[in-house]
Amino acid sequence: MNDRKQLEESVEVNFEKIYRNFRLQLYKYIFEIMGEREGSLTVTEFFAVETIGLMGSPTVTEFADCLSITSSHAAYKVRQLVEKGYVSRVPTSDKRTFRLEVTQKFYKYYHKNNAYGNYVLKILSEILNSDELEQTDRLFKKFVATIEKKEN
Numbered sequence: 837m838n839d840r841k842q843l844e845e846s847v848e849v850n851f852e853k854i855y856r857n858f859r860l861q862l863y864k865y866i867f868e869i870m871g872e873r874e875g876s877l878t879v880t881e882f883f884a885v886e887t888i889g890l891m892g893s894p895t896v897t898e899f900a901d902c903l904s905i906t907s908s909h910a911a912y913k914v915r916q917l918v919e920k921g922y923v924s925r926v927p928t929s930d931k932r933t934f935r936l937e938v939t940q941k942f943y944k945y946y947h948k949n950n951a952y953g954n955y956v957l958k959i960l961s962e963i964l965n966s967d968e969l970e971q972t973d974r975l976f977k978k979f980v981a982t983i984e985k986k987e988n
Contacts, residue, residue: 861955877922884913885922885942893926893935 866882877885888899900910914936917923922942925934964972 858956865955877917877920881913881917881920881922885917885938888917888923888936889938889942893937895933895935899936 866879884903887902888894891899891902894902896910896914897907899914900907903910905913914923914925918925922939924937924939926937927934960969960972
């Protein structure tokens with residue numbers, strides 16, 4: 837049992853090191869691509885539009901709930917993103933509300949060729965042989981299935 841506890845501690849420590857590096861690389865990437873262009877997003881706006889993109893097509897209320905902010909604050913953020921052209925409002929079929937969608941402008945400037953996923957894959961491909969990469973894929977799929985089950 838002690839071996840299991842030591843193994844769990846090792847996994848936790850190593851995961852934190854990996855996660856810290858991934859975050860640093862992501863933030864570096866974000867700052868590199870954001871630059872000082874007209875209509876550029878602030879860091880807060882970037883994370884807001886990124887959240888909308890990750891959520892799919894949320895309503896303003898769903899977006900607010902996800903970030904634990906007030907609906908009025910969320911509406912203000914959304915209005916800024918719409919004005920800058922990074923988010924659009926799409927009416928629902930009953931026309932009483934709308935869903936938020938990330939525009940091509942966001943993807944054009946901020947997600948070129950899935951750069952962050954390519955960064956992770958490049959590292960894994962450099963250090964793992966085919967069998968290890970296959971094991972990693974199985975582990976990731978198991979992890980994703982667990983996360984998706986908890987989300988539902």
